Amino acid sequence: MAFYRETPVKAIRKPRSCIACHRTIEVGHPALDCAGYYEGDFWSATYHAECREAEVALNKVYDLPGGEWVNLGSDMDWEDWPWLIEKFPTVAERMGITTERFDRVNTDYQQRHSFWRSKP
Numbered sequence: 001m002a003f004y005r006e007t008p009v010k011a012i013r014k015p016r017s018c019i020a021c022h023r024t025i026e027v028g029h030p031a032l033d034c035a036g037y038y039e040g041d042f043w044s045a046t047y048h049a050e051c052r053e054a055e056v057a058l059n060k061v062y063d064l065p066g067g068e069w070v071n072l073g074s075d076m077d078w079e080d081w082p083w084l085i086e087k088f089p090t091v092a093e094r095m096g097i098t099t100e101r102f103d104r105v106n107t108d109y110q111q112r113h114s115f116w117r118s119k120p
Helices: 049-062 078-087 089-094 099-117
Strands: 004-009 031-038 041-047
Touching: 031 049, 041 049, 049 078, 049 089, 078 089, 078 099
Parallel strands: none
Antiparallel strands: 004 031, 031 041
């Protein structure tokens, strides 16, 4: 039998890492504790509330079949950065994602891609 729960925490008692942005949630700050079973294994995680909201929204954009899930911190593609910057600027800033960084990564990708397209 599967279960899933989210529990808002008004103020955490010891520092925890947000599973989405990988930044520390400091003592006294709010958080969201999540736990459940996935494919027979128990898991638990702590999020900044905004990071969880962004992750849920990203999965609505992807709309993957079969219950597949895109984790904000480990599965999000760099092509999604402009979306994150626009929709969740606090989360993007927390993750170090900026328009300038996107432009650098995009330029690098375009240069590498054009190199391989030019090969006979």
